[in-house]
Amino acid sequence: MVLNPLPQVAKTFVSTILHGLHIGRCFIVMIGLTMIEFPLLLFTLGRETSIPDLPPASSMKEEGAVGGRQFKFDVLEAADLSPETLREYVQRSEPVMIKNVPSQMFDALSKFAPEIPPGTPEDKLLIDQYTLPSLGEMSKWIKHYIGKRVLYLARFSGGYKGGYAHIDSFPSYNFYYCRRGRKKVYIVPRQYNSLLNFGKGYDSVFVRDDDTTGTKLEWLETIPGYWTFEVEAGDVLLFNNSACIHKFMNLTHNPEIFTMRLAHMDSSPLTLWNDCFNWTGAKYFTDIAFSNKTGVRDTASIEGKPY
Structure with missing residues (x-):
């Protein structure tokens, strides 16, 4: 019996068309990123070295530090905040921890925490992402105290151990x-960004001398100092993720994090350059824009396919 080849030909044709459309979307996303970020890149070239030096840190190293100098940081009570206070930290790109934000501010997050699909790997980073989310009172709180709007939200969970030290793509706080x-x-x-060796990731630039297990922290010894935070349930950490290197390690199994990325144009030229001229980044952001599935990521695969 002779099989009819037409169904397979039609399937191949449709697959080719869909792949072509996806490539076209990737190209449009890359052009869009370049149009937004290339002017910022021109503006920020050399910005890292023109920022005033930090105060002397010789007395700020804490006992038991891994290397370099562990800088002291401020912990603020939400009840004591004023808009002027937080905006000064943002202007300096200085991280700050906020305690006891009223719990009702986070009620809207429940609708952005879907059930994890059966069969999802338990040892991976799981990501749910939402563009321009409606956060109600939280959006108002952020706008009042920080003066910025929420561009997108991501929920991180899963049984992974940690990730590479990196600077995030796309300007945000x-x-x-x-x-x-x-x-x-x-x-x-x-x-201190210029003191370290970076690789090109699909959604970041990352410190090449680091790893995801937390056992290769010698690179911290090559810089004058850094901050170390332990964040627990209910805490908020406010920092410039698109200008400052940051590294996350899980201290408990399967923590749940919500990261609200705020509109902010002051980014590192390192990540702006990567956004403008890295095709894998355009593909990654296209996948996010056209998918509503939970992303499954191997945190060690920072250069390759995200999921």
Whole structure:
């Protein structure tokens, strides 16, 4: 019996058309990113070295530090905040921890926490992402105290151990809320970016001398200092994720994090350059824009296919 080849030909034809459309979308996304970020790149060239030096840190190293100098940081009570206070931290790209934000501010996050599909790997980073989310009172709180709008939201969960030290793609400022569990977070002042060796990731630039297990932290010894935070349920960490190197390590199994990325144009030229001229980044952002599925990521695969 002779099989009719037409169904297979039609399937191949449709697959080719869909692949072509996806490539076209990737190209449009890359052009869009370049149009937005290339002017910022021209504006920020050399910005890292023109930022004033930090105060002397010789007395700020804490006992038991891994290397370099662990800088002290400010912990603010939400009840004591004023808009002027937080905006000064943002202007300096200085991270700050906020405690006891009223719990009702986070009620809207429940609708952005879908059930994890059966069969999802338990040892991977799971990501749910939403563009221009409606956050109600939280959006108003952020706008009042920080003066910025939420561009997109991501929910991170899963049984992974940690990730590479990196600077995120796309200009934004991170309102990082821990809903469950505990995390250790290393943040490096942007003044020291030029002292480290970076690789090109699909959604970041990353420190090549680092790894995801937390056992290769010697690179911290090559910089004058850094901040180390332990974030627990209910805490908010506010920092410049698109200018400062940051590294996350899980201290408990399967923590749940909501990161609200705020509109902010002050980014590192390192990540702006990567956004403008890295095709894998355009493909990644296209996949996000046209998918509503939970992303599954191997955190060690920072250069390759995201999921």
